[in-house]
Amino acid sequence: MSKQLISRRAFIRIALLGGIGAGLTYIQQKTFDSGTLKFYRWMIRGQFQRVKPPAIVGLAKCSSYSDDLVSKLRDLWDISEMPDLRDKNILIKPNLINSGTGNLAHTHPLVVGAAIELLKELGVKKIVVAEGSGFLRDTYSIAKSSGLLDVLDSHDVPFIDLNYDELIPIKTKDGWFLELDNLWLPRHVCEADFIISIPKLKTHHWTGVTLSLKNLLGTVPGSRYGWPKNIVHMNGINPFIIGLYQSLPPVISIIDGIIGMEGNGPLYGEPVNHGLLAIGSDPIAVDLTCAKLMGITIDKIVYLSWAVWAGVGQGKRIETRGVSPDQLQKQYKIPPKL
Amino acid sequence: MFSSIDYLTSAQNEAGGWGYSAGQKSVVEPTAAVLLAIRDEEKAIDSFDKGISWLLSSQNQDGGWGIHENDPQSGWHTAWALIALKKSKLRIDSFIRGIEWLSFVSTNLITEAEFKDQNLSFSDNVWARVWPWLPGQGSWIEPTALAVLALEGSVLSSVASIRMNAAIEYFRKNRTPVGGWDFGNAGPYETIVLPHAYRTSLVLLALSKVNPNEIIPEDLSALSSEINQDLSILSVSSGLLGLRTMGKDNVDAYAQIVDNQLPNGSWNNNTFFTAWAMMAQRGYF
Numbered sequence: 001m002s003k004q005l006i007s008r009r010a011f012i013r014i015a016l017l018g019g020i021g022a023g024l025t026y027i028q029q030k031t032f033d034s035g036t037l038k039f040y041r042w043m044i045r046g047q048f049q050r051v052k053p054p055a056i057v058g059l060a061k062c063s064s065y066s067d068d069l070v071s072k073l074r075d076l077w078d079i080s081e082m083p084d085l086r087d088k089n090i091l092i093k094p095n096l097i098n099s100g101t102g103n104l105a106h107t108h109p110l111v112v113g114a115a116i117e118l119l120k121e122l123g124v125k126k127i128v129v130a131e132g133s134g135f136l137r138d139t140y141s142i143a144k145s146s147g148l149l150d151v152l153d154s155h156d157v158p159f160i161d162l163n164y165d166e167l168i169p170i171k172t173k174d175g176w177f178l179e180l181d182n183l184w185l186p187r188h189v190c191e192a193d194f195i196i197s198i199p200k201l202k203t204h205h206w207t208g209v210t211l212s213l214k215n216l217l218g219t220v221p222g223s224r225y226g227w228p229k230n231i232v233h234m235n236g237i238n239p240f241i242i243g244l245y246q247s248l249p250p251v252i253s254i255i256d257g258i259i260g261m262e263g264n265g266p267l268y269g270e271p272v273n274h275g276l277l278a279i280g281s282d283p284i285a286v287d288l289t290c291a292k293l294m295g296i297t298i299d300k301i302v303y304l305s306w307a308v309w310a311g312v313g314q315g316k317r318i319e320t321r322g323v324s325p326d327q328l329q330k331q332y333k334i335p336p337k338l
Numbered sequence: 339m340f341s342s343i344d345y346l347t348s349a350q351n352e353a354g355g356w357g358y359s360a361g362q363k364s365v366v367e368p369t370a371a372v373l374l375a376i377r378d379e380e381k382a383i384d385s386f387d388k389g390i391s392w393l394l395s396s397q398n399q400d401g402g403w404g405i406h407e408n409d410p411q412s413g414w415h416t417a418w419a420l421i422a423l424k425k426s427k428l429r430i431d432s433f434i435r436g437i438e439w440l441s442f443v444s445t446n447l448i449t450e451a452e453f454k455d456q457n458l459s460f461s462d463n464v465w466a467r468v469w470p471w472l473p474g475q476g477s478w479i480e481p482t483a484l485a486v487l488a489l490e491g492s493v494l495s496s497v498a499s500i501r502m503n504a505a506i507e508y509f510r511k512n513r514t515p516v517g518g519w520d521f522g523n524a525g526p527y528e529t530i531v532l533p534h535a536y537r538t539s540l541v542l543l544a545l546s547k548v549n550p551n552e553i554i555p556e557d558l559s560a561l562s563s564e565i566n567q568d569l570s571i572l573s574v575s576s577g578l579l580g581l582r583t584m585g586k587d588n589v590d591a592y593a594q595i596v597d598n599q600l601p602n603g604s605w606n607n608n609t610f611f612t613a614w615a616m617m618a619q620r621g622y623f
Contacts (some may be wrong), residue, residue: 141573
């Protein structure tokens with residue numbers, strides 16, 4: 001009987017090592033663009049979310065804009081473990097967009113007004129409402145035609161067109177911008193202690209949904225990046241949304257889903273009587289919850305699935321409070337070609 | 339009631355430039371627009387000279403301009419700076435360096451080196467040759483119209499001439515179905531694209547300089563109907579200026595500009611909007 005060239009145990013060890021080596025090489029090649037170390041850092045951070053406390057998302061039913069919105073928001077705020085905003089500078093970022101199809105695409109001004117009243121009750125130091133249109137040169141005119149300016153005047157709160165604000169270069173964080181070390185952002189955005197993102201609940205033909213994270217693109221100034229803000233697409237809209245979120249002050253989400261939009265959003269969709277208000281201090285958790293309530297799975301929303309995977313927020317463990325999600329579930333028509 | 343000149347001279351920064359609003363750090367775009375607006379005003383001769391000095395001092399080493407002197411990335415503001423410098427006894431070397439930067443700025447499909455080597459691929463794609471907001475990006479209506487306004491009338495390299503011709507073709511191909519221009523997108527998913535007054539006016543100003551025959555009656559009718567659609571004083575002002583450049587007028591637009599002037603002499607407390615309103619009232623860019 002001839003002697004074996006290599007023992008069975010040694011063969012298994014070599015095969016295992018070879019397999020591990022091949023696997024690492026494959027991952028290195030697949031992650032070359034983002035950077036392998038960064039890939040692992042994001043992945044481990046994402047898995048770590050499983051042992052961190054759950055994010056709280058408050059949900060309420062609200063069938064009409066003529067309901068007592070302040071009470072609804074106050075109740076949600078109280079049950080959702082929101083941060084202490086006393087003496088803080090707040091920037092409210094609604095979603096104003098020129099659709100040419102009436103006001104359906106906008107955050108409803110009365111939701112913004114209710115948020116302002118609540119913030120005043122909470123003892124904030126200063127409130128500004130701000131937006132920077134991605135297409136029109138004059139966001140102020142959209143604020144006017146949408147009725148938002150009248151609401152702001154009644155609360156004595158100023159409106160800032162972020163496209164014409166003074167700009168400050170800030171260092172980008174967490175490596176989502178591959179070729180951008182700096183991002184120029186409006187002074188009012190940089191100086192806010194908190195941003196309150198109040199989007200309209202709606203579908204979006206590129207990103208799946210427009211919720212509190214996507215709404216933040218309005219903080220990117222046209223005076224530096226143009227109209228439309230082409231930089232968003234040069235970097236890839238999905239990593240840009242995540243990277244922008246991480247470069248901003250802490251973001252709180254309030255979702256206007258009283259009347260949502262389905263189909264060919266964000267501009268030309270159809271109304272949905274959803275009757276939803278949602279709130280939370282983790283925009284990833286809030287957006288994920290709302291997307292589910294629209295009947296849209298996370299695989300349709302690339303930026304959200306990446307953000308959850310990379311642990312940018314708490315997307316692994318979410319606790320809803322208030323009205324049960326079952327009572328708020330809808331099935332939105334998804335945008336064509338999504 | 340203060341005059342628009344009073345507002346603009348009081349909003350000028352010590353170093354000579356203007357921000358978009360009083361007290362804001364100077365930015366190239368509003369500075370250039372204000373310089374165009376005040377250039378024939380006797381009360382503003384000193385302001386004009388100081389503004390030109392600030393523009394010259396904020397030019398980047400590569401010949402282009404960023405948003406201001408602290409922005410090292412040159413971009414679309416270069417065209418605005420050149421348009422303003424054309425109206426002054428300009429410093430020739432700064433102007434020539436700016437023209438060169440704008441002539442060879444890269445798009446998402448052709449690099450600066452390829453432009454300089456005249457290695458122009460995508461010969462059937464005018465989009466590859468016209469102007470982006472920032473280097474290396476896709477092309478859009480507004481920066482292309484501004485580039486044409488900046489380059490016209492100067493002695494151009496062969497590449498710049500090719501790009502100017504591409505711009506004319508680009509305007510022709512990117513016109514909206516009703517005439518006029520939006521920001522340059524074909525429109526998402528077969529939705530109707532409507533022209534924007536501001537972009538339409540910029541293109542009309544550009545074409546009126548380089549090839550007026552390209553302007554069709556629908557462009558003017560589209561501008562007349564869009565001039566007041568979005569309730570923006572910028573749309574009204576730029577729209578009226580576009581019409582007046584083409585020998586037309588719009589009495590309602592003029593009245594709206596007059597009615598919306600604020601007691602401090604400005605429109606919207608915005609120097610850029612104020613400059614456009616002034617130019618619309620006098621009737622030339």
